Amino acid sequence: MSLFEKHEAALKKAIDAIHARTFYAAYAEQPSPAVYGDTADTLGQEKFKASLGRKFEELNQPSPEGWAGQEESPYLQEALKISYPIFSASTLVERSDKAFHVWRKVSAKDRAGILIESLDRVKNRFFEIAYATMHTTGQGYMMAFQASGPHAADRALEAIAAGYEELTRFPSAAIWDKPMGKFNVQLKKEWRAVPKGVSVVIGCSTFPTWNSVTGIYGSLITGNPVIVKPHPGAILPIAIVVAEIQKVLIENNLDPAICQLGVDTFDKMITKQLAENPDVKLIDYTGNSLFGSYLESLPGKIVFTEKTGVNSVILDSVDDADKAAANLAFSVNLYSGQMCTAPQNFYIPEGGINTPAGKISFDQFARKFVDNLNGLVDNPKAGPFVLGAVQNKKTSERVLEAEKLPGKVWLKSRVFENSQFKNARLVTPVVVEVDASQKEIFSKELFGPIALLIKTKNTDQSIALAKEMAQKHGAISCGAYSTDDTIKEKIADEMSLAATPVSFNLTGGIYMNQNAAFSDYHVTGGNPSGNASFTNPEYVTKRFTWVGHREPVKIG
Amino acid sequence: MSLFEKHEAALKKAIDAIHARTFYAAYAEQPSPAVYGDTADTLGQEKFKASLGRKFEELNQPSPEGWAGQEESPYLQEALKISYPIFSASTLVERSDKAFHVWRKVSAKDRAGILIESLDRVKNRFFEIAYATMHTTGQGYMMAFQASGPHAADRALEAIAAGYEELTRFPSAAIWDKPMGKFNVQLKKEWRAVPKGVSVVIGCSTFPTWNSVTGIYGSLITGNPVIVKPHPGAILPIAIVVAEIQKVLIENNLDPAICQLGVDTFDKMITKQLAENPDVKLIDYTGNSLFGSYLESLPGKIVFTEKTGVNSVILDSVDDADKAAANLAFSVNLYSGQMCTAPQNFYIPEGGINTPAGKISFDQFARKFVDNLNGLVDNPKAGPFVLGAVQNKKTSERVLEAEKLPGKVWLKSRVFENSQFKNARLVTPVVVEVDASQKEIFSKELFGPIALLIKTKNTDQSIALAKEMAQKHGAISCGAYSTDDTIKEKIADEMSLAATPVSFNLTGGIYMNQNAAFSDYHVTGGNPSGNASFTNPEYVTKRFTWVGHREPVKIG
Secondary structure, eight states, X not given: OOHHHXXXXXXXXXXXXXXXXXXXXXXXXXXXXXXXXXXXXXXXXHHHXXXXXXXXXXXXXXXXXXXXXXXXXXXXTEEOOOBEEEOOHHHHHHHHHHHHHHHTXXXXXXXXXXXXXXXXXXXXXXXXXXXXXXXXXXXXXXXXXXXXXXXXXXXXXXXXHHHHHHHTSSOSEEEEEEEOSSSEEEEEEXXXXXXXXXXXXXXXXXXXXXXXXXXXXXXXXXXXXEEEEOOTTSOHHHHHHHHHHHHHHHHTTOOGGGEEEOBOBTTBOOHHHHHHOTTEEEEEEESOHHHHHHHHTSTTOEEEEEOOOOXXXXXXXXXXXXXXXHHHHHHHHGGXXXXXXXXXXXXXXXXXXXXXXXXEOHHHHHHHHHHHHHHHHHOTTTHHHHHOOOSOHHHHHHHHHHTTSSSEEEEOOOOOOOSSOTXXXXXXXXXXXXETTOHHHHSSOOOSSEEEEEEESSHHHHHHHHHHHHHHHOOSOEEEEOSOHHHHHHHHHHHHHTTOOEEESOOSSOOTTOOOTTTOOBSOSSBTTBSOOBTOHHHHHTTEEEEEEEEEOOOO | OOHHHHHHHHHHHHHHHHHHOSOOOSSOOSOOHHHHOTTHHHHHHHHHHHHTTSBOOOOOOOSOSEEEOOOEETTTTEEOOOBEEEOOHHHHHHHHHHHHHHHTTXXXXXXXXXXXXXXXXXXXXXXXXXXXXXXXXXXXXXXXXXXXXXXXXXXXXXXXXXXXXXXXXXXXXXXXXXXXXXXXXXXXXXXEEXXXXXXXXXXXXXOTTHHXXXXXXXXXXXXXXXXXXXXXXXXXXXXXXXXXXXXXXHHTTOOGGGEEEOBOBTTBOOHHHHHHOTTEEEEEEESOHHHHHHHHTSTTOEEEEEOOOXXXXXXXXXXXXXXXXXXXXXXXXXXXXXXXXXXXXXXXXXXXXXXXXXXXXXXXXXXXXXXXXXXXXXXXXXXXXXXXXXXXXXXXXXXXXXXTSXXXXXXXXXXXOOSSOTTOOOOOOEEEEXXXXXXXXXXXXXXXXXXXXXXXXSHHHXXXXXXXXXXXXXXXXXXXXXXXXXXXXXXXHHHHHTTOOEEESXXXXXXXXXXXXXXXXXXXXXXXXXXXXXXXXXXXXXXXXXXXXXXXXXXX
16 A cells, blocks of 8 residues: 555545535644554653754765754753764755655655655654753643644645645646637646745744644655754754654655755854855744744745734733633733744733623723733633743743833742743743824834733724734734624734634634634735745645646547 | 526636636637627727727716826827826725725625626627727737637636635534533634725736736635726726626626726836835736736735747757757747747757657757748738737847857848738747857847747757746746657656646647646746736735634524
8 A cells, every 4th residue: 555545545534524614633643642652752851851952863864064963951950961963055955956856756645655654653752852942942731732743644644635636636637728720729737836945944932843844845746855944952852853754755756855954053154055055045033023024025035934923912802801801811811922823912902891781991901901811820720831931041031021011010920930840931921001102112023922012992992903914913813802803803804804813712622823723824925024924825736837738649 | 586596607617617618709700790790890990080089088087187198009009199188196095995895795605796797898899899909009910819819808707716615615604512521612704804905906918908807806806806907008908808897796786996007108108106005915017027027026915927028949859850940939039029928949959859750960950940920920911910010119130130140140020911900010030049158148038020040959958948938937838749648748847847748749729938828837936927826825815814703602
């Protein structure tokens, strides 16, 4: 049985899911022993610990120019001391270009089989990847498991399915038979989906697998070889994925350079050299806007970016103010605001928020919000796990700086200890009230758990500001609370024009930060927060070119 | 019956045709009285003549800032003296932006119905458009009818069908129902295809409708208002199309500014002002590479270009050298080489071309080719009609200049008269032999009937040069003659990497210049000759953004 036959049913289910857009998950998101095995967690943790202080030797990339690695655990504030093989950008690109001419000739079916097989192998390492993610990104255990494991694998499968569907959506051959009156002109036509060439996927420090696998698998399914350039601070999670892909390639007698890991260090980054190499045709990027915009401006490249944005919450009217405040407090606390979907700007009318029991004033809502933030942080069964740790020291500094913003400080960041990790880099949220006129303060991303309560004249001004922020500075998510259908439609329509998805009236266990594979397009591609979307057709069609050849049918 | 219902069957047939890629034509390409009516040709010619020297008053665009027009007939070398309403770029964009918020709220079905209806109205004016095309572009009557009439309408319908399919490919709403163990999280989700905004379609002087209608209809079906900016030398054909679209819009109580004509004059072009206006989000362009590359570099715009290229013919081996030479001679003569798909560089091995009867030498083939060029030109029943007239004086000058190229001149351009149009601007082909080492000569487009016979070491060098030209300078078409399957596959593979479609072994009544709607992707978008393709999914998906909103399902 070929790998395609083995995984054909899974592929078809995934394609159906893309079109149904209802709930679908191919990989179970709970780290349940019943699904993953009784010993999986323990073994995964052991494997992670065993990798510390050693060379990562699982890659099939011969003759490294050196070994290096600078990862550090945000929980321990200690170096992981894992070293990876180092290659120059030119070596990586040369090997990739050679592998290109192997991989592009592998059929779409065989590519799909190999790639889904690699995801199943990765599944066996979800726990190890979870610990690797915790100790590079600072994510809490549950998020680390879900985001880097099953949710990433679902996104990867989504990209494979979207790519496979596009590759097979039009016939690869047809007879074109044109009546010309007394005779017919007959042409044999054939169409090839020609991959663009060497693809570079540039990872970020907070979601090292989730944000990279779509580009990796999206490029691979469409026939492009991939160089994975992880963030120097978060390598191990994606190194494991690349190693598993290489193993399946080798088992199928293919060049492992079809998917390479290109590690670098903070003092000697190779990203620009990779990106500017003329043989590199495709670039996927997650990270800051400055570098992302530089990449987008490179001539002759197809570039997919997820950059930064300013996410808004519009508060107009609520059924239950406590539930709304609790939901939003969770969104801010979750992974200490280090998600690209975390809310930052909360627009509240100066006249307050309508509820079935009458108006809640601006101050009353602010108080509820702060109480909920504190309540969650101080809950020993939730706080440490929801907050996680802070990946980058600069984020902690930014949070403390935020207390100096010119506005009423509703909540200061405070000393907080994680009893499991006494040395963890932690920060609790800061909440500052600013006026709608202080645009210079809230017109930029303040990455981390920083919430700005912006006092507006009314909901119309709230909407106008949320839209303006998204159009000018980008936005990946938006929350809105309104019980009025006319206002909801206005928000939906105006934020659509700013290409920002809106989560309305969320309460309970679902948050505006979350984007589900097979259903939510993550980043729309339509505002400055990024030019690409997980995973709409454009995300894969731009990775190849349709080229049609034709020839007269020989008359027998 | 709604317009959608009226045209639903036509729309479905067109969508099916996109996927079948066999022969399909919705509009009959023969100017046959049986199809178009006995008097259609005569009436069309009369209507064209009646429009000369007058204001074009069919547009519904109030308060023009003036009236102007500088079209000239290449057949008469006289001004048409038709004047069109003139508007500033800012007036056009303001009106378009206002119309945007009307048009984007019209459903995809209603848009499709209105747009197909407009094509049926245009069909009633195919003959008038044909004469308008002849006397602006210099095309022969038959090409003018086919390219500007039925072929353009087919391409427009293809764009409507592709757009409609993409808009309806994913559900507009779904219930996302996620099991969470003891309960389910249920979200109502909805997705909106949000149009990008004001669209500008910049026309060219040689194919004023064929090259513009795909962008016009592609933008309109996806909800974007369009400003059509024709070439100042070829306005009337597309003005008629815009007028018909406006009439259908008005009949449906819609703002005619949804599709405006933005005429300018050679001395006061508004193209840059339109393109750089921040409210303009989409640009379609056909024309020279310099201006096309400038447009592609504009930040924050989605740009679709068809620029120039260097089209090659690779001659390796033939079944019948006379038939091959005849076919290629037709391709060079057709509309005096003024097609973007016309061949220019003919690569012939110094050792000659294999045939079943033995080798034909380089010189023997060159002689056959020249004889066929002359034979066609000198055939009074074919020559004048195939050659047409020359749109731009510079093209004639370039052809005469080509005789001075450093190489053997196999054929000089000669004095030629069209008995029907004694004053026509005419030019016959020039053929020059150059060596494969003289790359500086054949590395650029020499627009017009200029054929370079390039003497190569062997077919491998021919392929390498054809590929290099396409990758570096772009190519829209490629011809190849080989009877060897291995060589054919090598050509197909190598030219695929240069994103250039190859027509193999064409003889008889089908030519490498021709690209059929619903089957051939015209321009692949994968080399410097352009970044867009008529009509693959990307051509329409880039014109809108998927934005998803969501809200918890209320528990009854």
